[in-house]
Structures are given as C-alpha cells and as structure tokens.
Amino acid sequence: MTDVIVPNDMWDDDREGVIVSWLYLSGATVTEEEVLCEVMVEKAQSDLLSPASGVLTIVEEADAIVSRGQVIGRID
16 A cells, blocks of 8 residues: 655645645546646645555545645555
8 A cells, every 4th residue: 555645845834735636536546657636735736646556545535634744545
C-alpha cells in the first residue's frame, strides 16, 4: 500500500489547502504520475500526481481542508 500525501513542498508556509476535486473515484485503477486530484491554496491550484499504480482509495473527499504531509488517499 502507498499513501497519497499532500507534498511538503506544495506551498511555502503553514497555510492549509482545499481538495478542489478528485479526477478518479475510490476503486478506480490509477497509473503512477497521473493527476489524481487538484488542491487549492489561496488562489493557486496545483495538481497532485499519483505516487504509484494500483487501486485508489480516497481518504479525504473533495472540499476537505488539508495540510502539508497529510494522507488523503491510498493506493493498493
């Protein structure tokens, strides 16, 4: 199992971000380096890439407030 984690370098300070949308549903098969979701910090939106290939389980749904280093999904 591989955790999908909000990267520590996604933004510069301790602000929180918001998951704008997931591009896949839980149970979908994803490929490493595909865009999984979009995260918004202030007015900047960033894509979060899949760290591995496998079946996605979403831990934090769209509109969830997230912090750097937080687990938001898992890939089996």
